[in-house]
Amino acid sequence: xxxxxxxxxxxxxxxxxxxxxxxxxxxxxxxxxxxxxxxxxxxxxxxxxxxxxxxxxxxxxxxxx
Amino acid sequence: xxxxxxxxxxxxxxxxxxxxxxxxxxxxxxxxxxxxxxxxxxxxxxxxxxxxxxxxxxxxxxxxxxxxxxxxxxxxxxxxxxxxxxxxxxxxxxxxxxxxxxxxxxxxxxxxxxxxxxxxxxxxxxxxxxxxxxxxxxxxxxxxxxxxxxxxxxxxxxxxxxxxxxxxxxxxxxxxxxxxxxxxxxxxxxxxxxxxxxxxxxxxxxxxxxxxxxxxxxxxxxxxxxxxxxxxxxxxxxxxxxxxxxxxxxxxxxxxxxxxxxxxxxxxxxxxxxxxxxxxxxxxxxxxxxxxxxxxxxxxxxxxxxxxxxxxxxxxxxxxxxxxxxxxxxxxxxxxxxxxxxxxxxxxxxxxxxxxxxxxxxxxxxxxxxxxxxxxxxxxxxxxxxxxxxxxxx
Numbered sequence: 197x198x199x200x201x202x203x204x205x206x207x208x209x210x211x212x213x214x215x216x217x218x219x220x221x222x223x224x225x226x227x228x229x230x231x232x233x234x235x236x237x238x239x240x241x242x243x244x245x246x247x248x249x250x251x252x253x254x255x256x257x258x259x260x261x
Numbered sequence: 262x263x264x265x266x267x268x269x270x271x272x273x274x275x276x277x278x279x280x281x282x283x284x285x286x287x288x289x290x291x292x293x294x295x296x297x298x299x300x301x302x303x304x305x306x307x308x309x310x311x312x313x314x315x316x317x318x319x320x321x322x323x324x325x326x327x328x329x330x331x332x333x334x335x336x337x338x339x340x341x342x343x344x345x346x347x348x349x350x351x352x353x354x355x356x357x358x359x360x361x362x363x364x365x366x367x368x369x370x371x372x373x374x375x376x377x378x379x380x381x382x383x384x385x386x387x388x389x390x391x392x393x394x395x396x397x398x399x400x401x402x403x404x405x406x407x408x409x410x411x412x413x414x415x416x417x418x419x420x421x422x423x424x425x426x427x428x429x430x431x432x433x434x435x436x437x438x439x440x441x442x443x444x445x446x447x448x449x450x451x452x453x454x455x456x457x458x459x460x461x462x463x464x465x466x467x468x469x470x471x472x473x474x475x476x477x478x479x480x481x482x483x484x485x486x487x488x489x490x491x492x493x494x495x496x497x498x499x500x501x502x503x504x505x506x507x508x509x510x511x512x513x514x515x516x517x518x519x520x521x522x523x524x525x526x527x528x529x530x531x532x533x534x535x536x537x538x539x540x541x542x543x544x545x546x547x548x549x550x551x552x553x554x555x556x557x558x559x560x561x562x563x564x565x566x567x568x569x570x571x572x573x574x575x576x577x578x579x580x581x582x583x584x585x586x587x588x589x590x591x592x593x594x595x596x597x598x599x600x601x602x603x604x605x606x607x608x609x610x611x612x613x614x615x616x617x618x619x620x621x622x623x624x625x626x627x628x629x630x631x632x633x634x635x636x637x638x639x640x641x642x643x644x645x646x647x648x649x650x651x652x653x654x655x
Contacts, residue, residue: 205274212277219285235284242277249270253263260263 202254209250212243286626293587293627303587303594313543315600318564319607327574327611333562334526334571339490340483347498351392351413358387371466372417375440379419383451389418391498392468393491401481403473412478413468414491417458418499419446425453427647428505430492430530433458434514434538435551438465442513445636452640455505457495461515462487485556492523500529507531507577507650509643513631514538514590517582518554524572524580525563532646533572534639536583536631537592541565544596569604573617577650581642583621583635590629595622 216236282288294303301307321327335343356376363374376388396412417439429449433439439446439458446456460466463475478487496508509532512520517538524533540549542565563571572580584597597620605615625634 209270209274212274212281216281216284235280238280239277239284242273242275242280244273244277246270246273246277249266249273253266253270256266257263 206247206250209243209247213240213247216240286628286632289627290587290624293589301594306595306599310544310596310599315541315566315603316607318541318543318566319570319603320564320567321570321607321611324611327571330563330567331526331528331571334522334559334568337556337558337562338483338485338522338526339493340486343486345490345494345497347494347501349394349397350494350498352498353390353392355387356390357385370440371438372415372440373466375443376417379443379447382447384421384423384453385450386420386422389420391416391418391495393494395462395487395490396478396481399481403477403480408470408473410470410473410478410481411468412462412470412487414460414462415466415468416491416495417456418495419450419456419458421450421453421455423453424455424503425647426503426506427453427643428455428457428499428503428508429643430496430508430510430520431456431458432492432510432512432516432519433460433464434512434516434518435461435464436514442631445511445631448636455499455503457499459492459495459516459519461519479553485553485559488519488553489523489526492519493527496527496529507647509646510534511631511639512536512538514629515551515554517592521565521568521572521580521582522559524578525568526571528575528578530572531577531579531650532643533580534583534642535580536635536639537585537588537590537629539565539582540592540596541600544599546591549591566600566604569600569618570607570611573604573608574611574613577646579617579619579642579646581619581621581639583623583631583638585626585629585632585635586622586624587627588629589627597622 216239220236283292297303356372357380361374361377363370372388372390379385379388392413392415394413396410399410400407401410431439431442431446433442438460446458449456499505508529510520510524510530511534513536515538517535520533520535521539524530542555569580582597584592586593586595601620604618608617609615621638623632623635626632
């Protein structure tokens with residue numbers, strides 16, 4: 197159960213990391229003083245940091261075991 | 262330790278997810294709808310706006326009135342003896358082939374810097390910069406002194422390699438420069454359109470007399486020319502270079518105001534597309550009343566509703582107004598629909614097609630922008646007009 201949850205969480209993080217650039221590329225989140233960049237950067241940064249921390253936690257746990 | 266890291270990771274994920282939900286257009290619309298302080302913001306029309314009959318602002322006893330009102334507007338904007346000498350325009354050709362010259366200006370970068378970034382656009386032949394003197398060596402009293410003042414606006418002229426013989430003017434509004442529309446401009450060039458891009462007076466790249474504040478410049482005689490002369494002169498220049506089959510104009514925010522008024526002034530504009538930036542005065546909210554748009558002589562010459570009629574009158578001419586229903590800034594809701602029928606009715610009475618004027622409500626986002634949906638509708642309208650049209654405008 198834990199592994200399934202972990203994998204789902206990992207998939208969610210990767211999806212979250214990819215979605216903002218996809219929307220930006222498609223042209224839906226930009227323009228007129230509201231460049232997508234701040235929204236996109238925030239979303240991507242949050243997902244990126246979350247992914248790194250999760251990988252770090254998994255690595256530490258595997259070392260402890 | 263690992264639990265702590267996973268908790269932090271969860272927080273990071275929530276932060277990312279929150280930002281995605283807040284900034285992605287479909288979810289942003291939902292958030293704006295749910296957080297609106299009143300249903301009159303986006304959903305329903307405030308009954309106070311229904312008390313006014315738009316027809317009270319539409320005074321066209323006969324067809325001659327179209328010419329009379331247009332002339333009156335031209336006098337207010339350009340003055341009694343306007344001079345439009347295109348030889349005064351300083352042209353710098355093919356800026357995209359030069360080494361970028363970058364320095365900071367208010368609200369972003371300028372063409373000297375951006376042109377090199379655009380040079381690989383599909384179907385782009387070149388980008389020229391037009392320096393258009395709007396005020397040249399005029400003496401005006403300022404702080405107990407007589408000052409000699411100058412103001413030159415810079416316009417971007419994007420030329421395609423394979424041209425469809427049609428020109429589009431794009432006008433940016435407040436709080437931005439036209440480079441924010443670079444994706445739309447790129448697409449238009451790809452389709453074969455030539456594009457002229459304008460910033461609002463005081464925005465982007467311009468030159469002015471030293472020691473003369475921008476805010477004081479409207480004290481000159483016929484101050485409305487600060488907004489409209491650059492468009493007029495640039496258009497004269499473009500038509501002198503090439504006999505375009507049609508000239509259409511798109512504007513965002515205050516650029517939509519310039520688009521509406523300029524299309525009323527100048528019959529060379531075939532179709533005009535003001536996006537999120539012009540309402541008749543009675544429908545405006547407090548933040549939709551910038552002083553230049555309420556200039557009394559302008560409104561005395563013609564009401565905004567009358568300008569919409571002027572812009573939609575004449576062979577092949579039309580205006581499609583686009584409003585963002587959930588616009589976080591202004592000109593939101595369905596208010597544009599309140600006067601659409603009256604303008605159509607007057608057009609029909611004047612022997613014009615009622616279809617020359619339409620209002621489109623864009624519900625795809627909650628921003629102040631020309632959306633992909635809005636631009637698609639504008640392009641579809643232009644293509645329809647192109648197919649219907651015969652002959653050149655020159």
